Amino acid sequence: MENATDIYARAAAELVTVDEQISALEKRRGALREFVDLGRKLYGAQDVAVFLTPELFEPSPPAESKPNRFQAAGEASMKARILALSRQVLTAQNFAHTTQLVEFIESNGVHITGANKNTTVSVILSRSEEFVSDRSRGWSLAAEEKTPQDAATSAGPSAA
Incomplete structure (x- = not known):
């Protein structure tokens, strides 16, 4: 019976981890929505898609190999x-x-x-x-x- 209790305890612990991940994702979703809304205010609704390129969601190369937009400016x-x-x-x-x-x-x-x-x-x-x-x-x-x-x-x- 102790083995069954251990399984339930691990499942409960995993549920806590999943809830934390969901919370973090919801927070990230809110930040992204704010970013897109700000982009729409700054550049108009039709131009926001230009900034939502796949490069934004892929890891970038190390900083020393790719200058950021401020360094370029x-x-x-x-x-x-x-x-x-x-x-x-x-x-x-x-x-x-x-x-x-x-x-x-x-x-x-x-x-x-x-x-x-x-x-x-x-x-x-x-x-x-x-x-x-x-x-x-x-x-x-x-x-x-x-x-x-x-x-x-x-x-x-x-x-x-």
């Missing part, structure tokens, strides 16, 4: 990649909290260093004049300053 530093990806998110939506930005940045293959990833990203964004923080709504892009050509001038007919 001359933006090899972590700071430059964080700024570029944050800019991309905030162009698509007006505000994003640091946690959302960290998730997006990491989902794009950027390893954020530091003891606290949220703090690292916040420090990088706060040192750039391009980003503005609002404690209740999150980060946004700084409003563009008006150039003298954009400002109202007195070149038109006068009221005098």
Whole structure:
């Protein structure tokens, strides 16, 4: 009878493992849905399929043999990649909290260093004049300053 109990215990343990795997897959599915939705917002529904190529789902060669898109663009530093990806998110939506930005940045293959990833990203964004923080709504892009050509001038007919 002890042998039968052992079989049931192993089956119960395997069920726990399967439940954990299902939970991880559901979390991954949610992240992928967010990514596709963001792609649709950024590039329009018809262009998202261009980015869903099989290469995205196959293992890539080692980093030293294949430069990433930021290295190819001359933006090899972590700071430059964080700024570029944050800019991309905030162009698509007006505000994003640091946690959302960290998730997006990491989902794009950027390893954020530091003891606290949220703090690292916040420090990088706060040192750039391009980003503005609002404690209740999150980060946004700084409003563009008006150039003298954009400002109202007195070149038109006068009221005098």
